[in-house]
Amino acid sequence: xxxxxxxxxxxxxxxxxxxxxxxxxxxxxxxxxxxxxxxxxxxxxxxxxxxxxxxxxxxxxxxxxxxxxxxxxxxxxxxxxxxxxxxxxxxxxxxxxxxxxxxxxxxxxxxxxxxxxxxxxxxxxxxxxxxxxxxxxxxxxxxxxxxxxxxxxxxxxxxxxxxxxxxxxxxxxxxxxxxxxxxxxxxxxxxxxxxxxxxxxxxxxxxxxxxxxxxxxxxxxxxxxxxxxxxxxxxxxxxxxxxxxxxxxxxxxxxxxxxxxxxxxxxxxxxxxxxxxxxxxxxxxxxxxxxxxxxxxxxxxxxxxxxxxxxxxxxxxxxxxxxxxxxxxxxxxxxxxxxxxxxxxxxxxxxxxxxxxxxxxxxxxxxxxxxxxxxxxxxxxxxxxxxxxxxxxxxxxxxxxxxxxxxxxxxxxxxxxxxxxxxxxxxxxxxxxxxxxxxxxxxxxxxxxxxxxxxxxxxxxxxxxxxxxxxxxxxxxxxxxxxxxxxxxxxxxxxxx
Amino acid sequence: xxxxxxxxxxxxxxxxxxxxxxxxxxxxxxxxxxxxxxxxxxxxxxxxxxxxxxxxxxxxxxxxxxxxxxxxxxxxxxxxxxxxxxxxxxxxxxxxxxxxxxxxxxxxxxxxxxxxxxxxxxxxxxxxxxxxxxxxxxxxxxxxxxxxxxxxxxxxxxxxxxxxxxxxxxxxxxxxxxxxxxxxxxxxxxxxxxxxxxxxxxxxxxxxxxxxxxxxxxxxxxxxxxxxxxxxxxxxxxxxxxxxxxxxxxxxxxxxxxxxxxxxxxxxxxxxxxxxxxxxxxxxxxxxxxxxxxxxxxxxxxxxxxxxxxxxxxxxxxxxxxxxxxxxxxxxxxxxxxxxxxxxxxxxxxxxxxxxxxxxxxxx
Numbered sequence: 001x002x003x004x005x006x007x008x009x010x011x012x013x014x015x016x017x018x019x020x021x022x023x024x025x026x027x028x029x030x031x032x033x034x035x036x037x038x039x040x041x042x043x044x045x046x047x048x049x050x051x052x053x054x055x056x057x058x059x060x061x062x063x064x065x066x067x068x069x070x071x072x073x074x075x076x077x078x079x080x081x082x083x084x085x086x087x088x089x090x091x092x093x094x095x096x097x098x099x100x101x102x103x104x105x106x107x108x109x110x111x112x113x114x115x116x117x118x119x120x121x122x123x124x125x126x127x128x129x130x131x132x133x134x135x136x137x138x139x140x141x142x143x144x145x146x147x148x149x150x151x152x153x154x155x156x157x158x159x160x161x162x163x164x165x166x167x168x169x170x171x172x173x174x175x176x177x178x179x180x181x182x183x184x185x186x187x188x189x190x191x192x193x194x195x196x197x198x199x200x201x202x203x204x205x206x207x208x209x210x211x212x213x214x215x216x217x218x219x220x221x222x223x224x225x226x227x228x229x230x231x232x233x234x235x236x237x238x239x240x241x242x243x244x245x246x247x248x249x250x251x252x253x254x255x256x257x258x259x260x261x262x263x264x265x266x267x268x269x270x271x272x273x274x275x276x277x278x279x280x281x282x283x284x285x286x287x288x289x290x291x292x293x294x295x296x297x298x299x300x301x302x303x304x305x306x307x308x309x310x311x312x313x314x315x316x317x318x319x320x321x322x323x324x325x326x327x328x329x330x331x332x333x334x335x336x337x338x339x340x341x342x343x344x345x346x347x348x349x350x351x352x353x354x355x356x357x358x359x360x361x362x363x364x365x366x367x368x369x370x371x372x373x374x375x376x377x378x379x380x381x382x383x384x385x386x387x388x389x390x391x392x393x394x395x396x397x398x399x400x401x402x403x404x405x406x407x408x409x410x411x412x413x414x415x416x417x418x419x420x421x422x423x424x425x426x427x428x429x430x431x432x433x434x435x436x437x438x439x440x441x442x443x444x445x446x447x448x449x450x451x452x453x454x455x456x457x458x459x460x461x462x463x464x465x466x467x468x469x470x471x472x473x474x475x476x477x478x479x480x481x482x483x484x485x486x487x488x489x490x491x492x493x494x495x496x497x
Numbered sequence: 498x499x500x501x502x503x504x505x506x507x508x509x510x511x512x513x514x515x516x517x518x519x520x521x522x523x524x525x526x527x528x529x530x531x532x533x534x535x536x537x538x539x540x541x542x543x544x545x546x547x548x549x550x551x552x553x554x555x556x557x558x559x560x561x562x563x564x565x566x567x568x569x570x571x572x573x574x575x576x577x578x579x580x581x582x583x584x585x586x587x588x589x590x591x592x593x594x595x596x597x598x599x600x601x602x603x604x605x606x607x608x609x610x611x612x613x614x615x616x617x618x619x620x621x622x623x624x625x626x627x628x629x630x631x632x633x634x635x636x637x638x639x640x641x642x643x644x645x646x647x648x649x650x651x652x653x654x655x656x657x658x659x660x661x662x663x664x665x666x667x668x669x670x671x672x673x674x675x676x677x678x679x680x681x682x683x684x685x686x687x688x689x690x691x692x693x694x695x696x697x698x699x700x701x702x703x704x705x706x707x708x709x710x711x712x713x714x715x716x717x718x719x720x721x722x723x724x725x726x727x728x729x730x731x732x733x734x735x736x737x738x739x740x741x742x743x744x745x746x747x748x749x750x751x752x753x754x755x756x757x758x759x760x761x762x763x764x765x766x767x768x769x770x771x772x773x774x775x776x777x778x779x780x781x782x783x784x785x786x787x788x789x790x791x792x793x794x795x796x797x798x799x800x801x802x803x804x805x806x807x808x809x810x811x812x813x814x815x816x817x818x819x820x821x822x823x824x825x826x827x828x829x830x831x832x833x834x835x836x837x838x839x840x841x842x843x844x845x846x847x848x849x850x851x852x853x854x855x856x857x858x859x860x861x
Contacts, residue, residue, distance in 0.1 A: 298738060319741035328739070336739040339732035346728065350740040358722045365720070 004053035006039055013039040014050070015207040021152060026174060026184045027213075028194035031204035032228055032424035037187045038080075040204065041154045045077040046070040057152075068099070076145030077154040080161075082137050086130040090123055090140050097144040108147075115146050119176045120169070135166035142173070153177065154185045159193060160421075163283050163450075164484075171197045189424055191224055203227045228425060245274025248444045249295075249413055254304030254314075256287070256294040264290035266468040267304070272413065272444045277435065279459030280448040280470075282487055287468035288448045289331055292417045295446070296328040297321040298336070308413070322351055325412035329402055329419045331448075333395075337402045340391035344383050345372040347390050347401060351409050371408070379404040380430075396423050403431055407438065414438060414445045420454060432458060452480055452487075519846050523792070526842030530834045537830060543821050552828070555816030556809025562816075564697035568770065569808035570801075571703045572597065572762035572779065576786030577804045578707075578714050579758030581795040583751045585718065587731040590752060592637065592652025593759040594783025595659035596630035600760025601767045602663060603629035605671070605682060605774040608689035608767070615688040619702070622689065623764050630760020631753040633659065638752035642745035648752075656783070667776050681775035691769040700769025706761060707801070714797040727751060759783060785811070788836045807832060 006014040013036045021027045031037045042048045044055065046064040055062055057073050064070050067077070084093050094108060109125060116122055121139045129137060138158060145153055155174075159167040174184055174197065188194055194201050201219060203210040210227045249272035256265035264287040272278050282288055293299035295306060297318035305314045308324050316324075330336040338347050345368050349357050357364045357371070372386045381400045383393055390398060399419075406414060416435065420428040435458060439445055449455050455462055462474040464486040472486045535545030556566045576593040583590040604622040607613065613621050637651035664680070673683035691700035718724040729737040730747045737744050762782065767774050789807045793800030814828025 296739075317741070317743075318738060319743075322741045330739065335733075336735050339729055339736045342728060342732050346725065349725075350729070350736065353722055353725055354741070361721045361723065363720055363722050363725055 001040070001044060002054045002056070004040060004043055004055075005051045006036075006043060006048055007051050013207050014043070017053070017204070017207070017209055018212065019202060019209070020213060021183050021185055022200075023151075023183055024178050024181050025199040026178055026186060026197055028198035028201040029185055029187045029204065030189065030191070030194050030201055030224065030228060032189055032426065035204040035228075036207040037189075037204055038156055039207075041077060041156065041185065041187060044070070044152075045075060045154060071145075071148045071150070074149060074151035075154070076148060076150035076152070078138065078141040078145065078156065078158065080156045082141050084129045084137060084140060087128060089126050089128055090132075090143075091125040093129060093140060094144055094147060098147070112143055112147065115143060118180070119146070119173045121173050133166070134161045135163070135169070138162070138170070139173075146177075150182070152183045152185065154187070156187045157189070158186065159188070159190065165283075167193075189228075191221055191228075194224070195219060195221065225425065245276065245442075245444075247271045248274050248309060249446070250307040250310075251295070252305045252307070254294060254306065255302045256290045256299055257302060258287075258290050264468050265294065268465075268468075268470050269304075270463060270470060272446055274444055275439060275442045276460040277439050277445045277447055277458050279455035279462040280446065280465050281452055281455045281462055281483055282450070282465035284450050286465050288417070288465055291465070292328070292331065292415055292446075292448055295415055296326060319354075322409070323355070325409065327351070327406035327409045327411035327414045329406050329414070329416040331417035331421075333399055333402055338390045338398055341389050343387045344376070344381075344390055344393070344401065345369060345386040348372045348375060348386075348405050348408075351405055375401075375404040375408055396427050399423055400427060400430075403434065407434060411438075411443055414443060415448070416445060417448045418450060419447070420449075420451065428454075452483060456480055456483070519794075522842045522845050523794075523839065526838040527835055530831075530838040533838075534827075534831045534834050537827060538823070541821075541823055541827075543823060548817055548821065548823070551817050551820060552810060552813030552831075555813035556811070557813075561697075562809075562812060564694075564699055565812045566805065566809040567704065568698045568700075569811050570805050571700070571707055571765050571769070572782040573786045573789065573808050573811075574707050574801050574804035575703075575710070575762035575765070576759045576783050577789040577793070577800045578711055578797045579755035580786055581790040581793060581797060581800045582714060582718070582727070583755040584790055585731050585795045586727045586747055586751045587734075588638070588641070588748055588751055588755075589649045590634065590637075590652050590755050591649055591787070592634060592655050592756070592783070593762075593786050594779060594781060595652070595656035596633045596756040596759035597763040597766070597779050597783045598656075598659040598663050599629040599633040600626035600763030601774055601778050602659075602666065602763075603760065604764040604767050605666075605685075608685040609671070609682060615686075618689050619691065619768070622768055623702075623706070623761060626760040626764035627757040628760070630763065631757035633760070634752040634756020635749065638749045642748050663774070663778065664776055667774060671774065673773070679775075682773045684773045685768060689768060690772055691765070693769070698770060700765055703761070703765035703769055710758065711797045711801045718797065723747075723750070759786075785832065788832055791836065792839055 001017065001019040004014050004017040004019070005012070017036070017040055019040060029037045029041070039048065043050045044064070046066045046069050049065065055064060057075070062073060064073065070077070085096065088096070091105065091109065094112065095105070112125060121143060123136060123139050123143065129140070132140070138161070142153070158170060162170060178184055186194070186198060195216065199216060201214045201216065201224070202212045203224065205228060251268060251270050253267045253269050254265060255263060255267060258264035268291060270278070280288060280291075290299060294301050297316055297320065301315050305312060307313065308326070313321065313324065334340065348371065349368050353363065357368050369386055375381070376383060376386070379400045381397050381404065383397065390401065393401070403419060414435070419435070420431050423431065432454070435445055435447070447455060447458060460476045462476065462478060462483060463470045464472045464474070464483060466487060474483055531549065535549075538545040538548040554562065556562055576597060580590055580593055603625040607618060607622045607625050633655060634652070637646070637648045637655065640646040640651055641648045667680040667682060671682045673681055675683060691702050693699060694701050718727065726737065726742045726747055729740060729742055730744050734744050737747070763778070766778055771778065785807065786804070789800050789803035792803035792807070810831060811828060814825050814831070817823050817827075818825040
């Protein structure tokens, strides 16, 4: 790709980008959120038409106007959000993707099984999509492109939805694919990933190429970070000192059900002390979500009790928890965290409109505007104005808004669930710094995260949650491998047909 | 890169939509519906242009026309601003018709069958109308908040229940002694009649209530914490829960207010226009009101203006029925057409369309 320019109504997403991929390599396209990685690949996949620039495939200049044409040229893409029909089987979804190319079912079945064996992509062809884990759904997406005989496979942040174990399996399959002569472009903002499995790395920042085709062995982590971010990082969390404060939150053998009525949290007890960060590590889906929702008043506690400063708040309404100073950064930010068609300022006051911004029955709009503008500045939230609907903001900025709002409560307890998921390095560092500062000021934080590095960097104590139980407790300085073991022990991959 | 030959149509999400664009798109979509309905007029052998002129001059062209438009606007506007409030919380109340009927029944009971002091009769009629409409809306709201029953179906079905109650009353126990078998009650005593503006049929008490409530609802939505909660529930009920808002309370509140306003509309119809309760007391005002609620973008002031506009069309429609011999249902067709075009137009406030032809690009 040469000199690619793509302009959107308000921004220039790509500004003269050159990009090259060789046959038989895994190529990382590295960059922060909004650097233009996905846009560049969508141009290659025919979803966007560039305003300038040329594309060559195997030396031949081509014009790609639709994904259909891209596929014909042997270019396939697996998006961050899968395009699968839930109620149909794997096989049916693959047939659908053929867009009218008629091949007998049995033939398809045979060829897919061949691919599965060849690349290690195990899948049950007759399972319905909704029955599959996210990792398996991704395999279906990859198989769809393989079936079209792609030579270049683009994967957009493939590991963001996977457990560490699933990621490993994916990497193995990718290695198999490049060995058979395919090229893979991996869009990612995870450095370690790029360094571990990619043969070469291209870095994008703000729509420009910063460095291209760095060989893996020539790259160091620090160099890459400074190239991605544009400045070296100044925040390193200090080693946590041991907190010996009084008990703020006391959870006593609670039991919580999930949406389907199965027990998700079994007999969980722990205490959170003043001025400490208590990390809850664990692989997603082991009851963390239900635990957090129960502690914030959003989900019913079936058994056991929760006390804040000795006061019983078991099954207290959300409103009560807020007034006791419990802030909550939710895991699913679009489901709970924001109202997309309301303005930035409307979203900023969600927790405090009753307490801070009401004059009798009226809303103090001047105070709301002032506070919102202050928080936008403090947290460097990028938005055209305080009146812009939140739906127009990028994911990273929405998360910053949520963090800003929750901290503006001056919380006694912050329950943070994956507070940096999907954030770029600079924003992640910022959130970590803010959490650290909050702790220093005497608040307590329950940090529930799938990112073990995050937990290790910040926590004073670490609990490991597995299958709805707290299985072990570690001190802050514990080794990652010990914790990792506790997280995964006894976790057996469900057998595939 | 090469340009594709032929026509390419692409959609891009608008990053922000200015107020002027929104208003222009809404006006345009209404104007664009005119030629289509014109085809229907042409089928009846009437010049569409002639029909438009007659419709608009009928509703807006004379002092008498405007006054009749206001008479129609009273029930439609009251129902519409109530509905707009419920829709703001994404509670789809389709039951204004039934709530209006229940209000008119309650007012009739006060006027004909109760012993309140005469000078208090009118205020009590309005109050009981409000309560009756509110109660009628409270039932589906309660079913929704406790059992999660879809409010669209319940409110709609309850319209038929109330219609049958009305028909039972006016053909049975409440049929007037001196009505020669017509399905209607005896006329209300004069102290239970709303005075009219001289020379018109405008019952100005109801007009004052409508204007005051429009203003109050405007303040409620835009400047109060409860209004904020309503918007939050409408935009994302999960987020509202997370913010500590009692979603059930908000649902009950908007439904009670919405039903109450429809009930007041019913009082105006029996005490102001007809002077009695009768079969067909509402020619579908509760349904018609759905149109201006959306046309007004669920904003109380804009909804009131849209109600005036739609009411004018209805009056004009009555006019062409007489002068051009056209069926009045053509006007309902007209209204429906406007709503369909309007909803389609709303799409353009969220997306912009680019059409490329031979290398040239046109933005819409």
